[in-house]
Amino acid sequence: MTNFEDNLRQVKAYFKDKLITYGATAQGADWNSPQSQEIRFDQLIKVIREVSGFSILDYGCGYGALADYLCMKGYEYTLYVGYDILEPMIQTARQLHExxxxxxxxxxxxxxxxxxxxxxxxxxxxxxxxxxxxxxxYTLACVEKLNTLTSKGFSVNFLTKYSDKERMEERPDLYFADPCFLFDYCKRRFSKNVALLHDYNLYDFTILVRKQ
Ligand SMILES: C[S@@+](CC[C@H](N)C(=O)[O-])C[C@H]1O[C@@H](n2cnc3c(N)ncnc32)[C@H](O)[C@@H]1O
Structure with missing residues (x-):
């Protein structure tokens, strides 16, 4: 058992170090490559039903790559809100999107x-x-927050506990979540319309919660 607040401070320090080392790049947001960052965005935006006239929160936005990705894909949002616990990420995101x-x-x-x-x-x-x-x-408390803040739906991704055993043993610092548990939790708590996407060739899954 660790002091949770201390741990959260260390998580922030982890991401700050990535940003300082790699800058506003996929690696700076702790992804292996721009491709893997985009594949995740491809899945997450499936929750959006319209191409224009919607508002969106990017929770844990990093340097705001999703804002640019959505424009690149032709989406016209009325409002994009990027939120991150790490102030240097927010400063970088603001500079990039000034x-x-x-x-x-x-x-x-x-x-x-x-x-x-x-x-x-x-x-x-x-x-x-x-x-x-x-x-x-902690994760569930944040997911509850995503639910509270949205009217039409939300999506969230996780590393999967169906990853190779050796890989998970090598990285005890990572959270390999249980897709079935989270699907069940979201279905019971938030909406009848929940999708679990676990078919995009990363050690990762995405949950879409549609409220309408
Ligand atoms: C792996 S990076 C991904 C950034 C961005 N979503 C992307 O895909 O480019 C995770 C981000 O989540 C932020 N973060 C971690 N825990 C958070 C929390 N509880 N609330 C908001 N942001 C958080 C980190 O500071 C970091 O910028």
Whole structure:
């Protein structure tokens, strides 16, 4: 059992170190490659039903890559809110998107308005010294928050506990979540319309929760 707040501070230090080392790049957001970052976005945005006229929260936005990805794919949001617990990520995201309309970044959770959709990519992968149970509890509290903040739906991804055993043993600092448990939790708690995507060739799965 570890002090959870200390652990969270270390998680922030982990991501800060990535940002300092690699800058505003996929690696700076702790992804192996831009391709793997995009494959995850491809899955997460499946929750969005329209190509324009929607608002979206990017929970754990990093340097805001999703805002650019959505534009590149032709989506026209009325508002993109990027939220991250790490202030340097938010500063970097603001610099990169300076002057761009309909995009805001914040590290203050109280500033997040209710939106149509929320997505969270890679936010819960690093658990460091927190126990599996502690991290699950923390993750569920954040997922509840995604539900509270959205009217139409949200999506979230996790590393999967169906990863190779050796890989998981090598990285006890990572959170390999249980897709069946999370699917069940979301189905019972949030909506009848929940999808589990576990077919995109990463050690990863995505849950889509549609409310309408
Ligand atoms: C793997 S990075 C991914 C960033 C971005 N979603 C992307 O795909 O490019 C995870 C991000 O989540 C942030 N993060 C971690 N825990 C968080 C939390 N509880 N709330 C908000 N952001 C968090 C980290 O600071 C980091 O920027």
């Amino acid at each position: 002057g761009m309309e309909r995009i805001i970044f914040t590290s203050d959770i109280a500033q997040i308005p209710t939106v149509d959709y929320a997505v969270a990519s890679g936010v819960f992968n690093i658990r460091l010294n927190a126990s599996y149970e502690q991290w699950t509890e």
